[in-house]
Amino acid sequence: MFIFDCECHMMPLADDISYFPLYKMNQTALRNMRRLFPLAVYGQYDNLTKQKWAEIAQDQKRRVGNAPGESGDALIEKMDEAGVQMACVLPESFLPMSMGTRMMSTNGWLANEIKRYPDRLIGVCNVGPEIMRGIKNAVWELEYLVKEMNFKAVKLYPVDGVPINDERLWPYYEKIRELGISLFVHTGYSYCIPGRSANCFPWLLEDVCENFPEIPILAYHMGYPFQDALNMCAIKYPNLYIGTSLLSYFGHGISRRAQVMLGEAIACAGIDKIIWGTDTGANRTAVDWLKKFQISESVQKDYGYAPLSEEDRAKWAGLNLAKLLKIIPADTGK
Ligand SMILES: [Zn+2]
Structure with missing residues (x-):
């Protein structure tokens, strides 16, 4: 099966900014999210021995995003172990966390890490927080990254910026439309500090979907815990896709709750718009x-x-994302 991860974050070490109070609060919030981890594998393994638990815990510790400072090479190694052919790789802005000192990972740093793997790692840039930086600067960088540095999509992280439908972002959306790329956006709750969940409510997408129907929009995290609102938006807007990243955490492994969440998303959006x-x-x-x-x-x-038929699973696992990004998946033979 062709497997293409729509959301994989990479960060260099952050020891130079770790003294900022908001950084410390952010790290605490992220550590607390790990309380959900035992639920994320609920029902997934028939025989969850102590040894299997240790293996899973080790696997999670080694994951990218949990170990800042990891490289593109390390990511490829993990993808090979897991049988993942391709990944959309994203920097993290979090600029307000260090009082504007630097992004957690810059687009240039990310480009350097992934440049040896153009067939496996797809760069998704982040030029935010767009209004804080100045919309002209953000739009300039976006165009440069796409035209000169091979980035294929852009991520909006309204958590530390402005609401999705803030009209000051219109020049940004206009540039995305002009460049013919996809927009990936965090939707639902903000689990990081600093951040405002109110900027990411799924129904704010209505304004963007209606004004920019040409832009394919992938909404991350199913809009959780407002997934019903995202599902309803995805019913009416053909350009709105649902990303299921973190469903295993929020839905609890393969539990009935997770099944209902995915079943409802498929019923509303259609299987062709569901992306793993x-x-x-x-x-x-x-x-x-x-x-x-x-x-x-x-x-x-x-x-x-x-x-879920095996055809449905293949679309969810990678084929839909490949289509969105106009990528022809390699025949993996698996
Ligand atoms: Zn995310």
Whole structure:
């Protein structure tokens, strides 16, 4: 199966900015998110021995995004171990966290890390926070990164910027349309500090989808915990796609809750607009989850959702994202 992760963050070491109070608060918030981890593998393994737990914990520790300072080479190694062919790789801005000192990872740093793997790692730039930096500067960098540095899409992170539908962002959306690229956007709650969840409510996409119907928009995290609102938006806007990164965390592994969440998203958006990703970077646990996930007979019966066919799974796992990015997937033979 062709597997293409829609969301994989990379960061260099942050020891030079670790003294900032907001950085410390952010790290605490992210550590607290790990409380969800035991739930993220709920029901996934038949025989969860102590040894298997240790393996999973080790796998998670090694993930990109959890170990700042990792390289493109290390990411490729993990992708190979997990059987992931391609990944969209993103920097993290978090500029306000260090009082504007620097982005957690710059686009230039990321470009350097991934340049040896143009067939495996697809650069998705982040030029935010766009208004704080000055919209003209953000738009200039966006155009340069796409035209000169091979970035294929752009991510908006409204958490530390302005609401998705703030009209000061219109020149940014106009440039995205002109460049003919896709927009990836964080939707739902903000689990980082500093951040404002109100900037990311899925229904704010209505203004952007209506004014820029030509831009394919991939909404990360299913808009959780406002996934119903995102589902309803995806019903009416053909250019709006649903990214399922972190579904195993928010939906609890392969539980009934997760099945209902995915089943509803598919029912609303259609299987062709559902895109798999991790947020945590490729790892074996995430791929095991992707391969095992199924809408159980009892959920099919209670909600009327169809089971996932292998064709559906292949679209979710990578084919839909390849199509969105106009990439022809290599025949992996697996
Ligand atoms: Zn994310």
